[in-house]
Amino acid sequence: GQQVQQSPTSLVLQEGENAELQCNFSTSLNSMQWFYQRPGGSLISVFYNPSGTKQSGRLTSTTVIKERRSSLHISSSQITDSGTYLCAMEHGSSGNKLIFGIGTLLSVKP
Amino acid sequence: GGIITQTPKFLIGQEGQKLTLKCQQNFNHDTMYWYRQDSGKGLRLIYYSITENDLQKGDLSEGYDASREKKSSFSLTVTSAQKNEMAVFLCASSLDWGNYAEQFFGPGTRLTVL
Numbered sequence: 001g002q003q004v005q006q007s008p009t010s011l012v013l014q015e016g017e018n019a020e021l022q023c024n025f026s027t028s029l030n031s032m033q034w035f036y037q038r039p040g041g042s043l044i045s046v047f048y049n050p051s052g053t054k055q056s057g058r059l060t061s062t063t064v065i066k067e068r069r070s071s072l073h074i075s076s077s078q079i080t081d082s083g084t085y086l087c088a089m090e091h092g093s094s095g096n097k098l099i100f101g102i103g104t105l106l107s108v109k110p
Numbered sequence: 111g112g113i114i115t116q117t118p119k120f121l122i123g124q125e126g127q128k129l130t131l132k133c134q135q136n137f138n139h140d141t142m143y144w145y146r147q148d149s150g151k152g153l154r155l156i157y158y159s160i161t162e163n164d165l166q167k168g169d170l171s172e173g174y175d176a177s178r179e180k181k182s183s184f185s186l187t188v189t190s191a192q193k194n195e196m197a198v199f200l201c202a203s204s205l206d207w208g209n210y211a212e213q214f215f216g217p218g219t220r221l222t223v224l
Contacts, residue, residue, distance in 0.1 A: 004152075033212065033213065040220070041217070042200075042216060042217040043200065043202075044215075045213070086152070086153070090210070096141060096204055096207050096208065097168070098153075098213060100154075102150060102152045
């Protein structure tokens with residue numbers, strides 16, 4: 001089965017609304033990363049988040065390693081936030097290999 | 111800071127053709143990776159190289175070869191392109207292979223096989 005489950009798979013927001021994206025892991029993990037990707041674009045590392053809460057501007061990530069979950073909160077969404085958000089875990093026993101979720105496709109409308 | 115460059119940006123091939131994708135990084139990172147991204151399937155690891163002169167198979171290595179020519183460059187070869195294949199190939203690097211090593215990605219090479 002899927003080791004990294006992301007939800008929702010897609011999300012449509014009105015500009016200004018908040019978003020909460022979830023990532024759940026079926027196995028133990030050392031750390032995880034959140035990435036942002038525009039259609040046809042590169043993966044941009046948003047957070048590298050071994051544990052706890054980190055904030056960068058309107059984005060906040062909270063990871064609870066022992067509960068095998070992470071969330072990404074986007075406040076006051078903007079049209080330019082549209083794209084795919086991917087989470088990936090660094091497995092406990094596989095060195096630095098990343099296992100990716102399928103992503104959440106976010107669309108922010110005016 | 112640093113950047114990862116991938117060439118070419120777009121690659122169109124014929125069925126059965128051998129195709130090579132190139133990746134360069136100037137982070138001075140030890141470890142480099144090749145991933146394949148298919149729509150609806152997430153990224154999957156093809157090959158990685160822990161350090162110069164090292165080569166390791168990932169989960170999707172069949173049908174591919176890789177070469178770590180020097181510390182800054184890592185190439186991927188599709189040994190025989192499959193008809194109607196479409197995917198994005200992403201190169202990444204990290205400082206080293208230990209745990210807690212953040213990965214940074216290049217812009218990708220988009221492959222289309224006619």
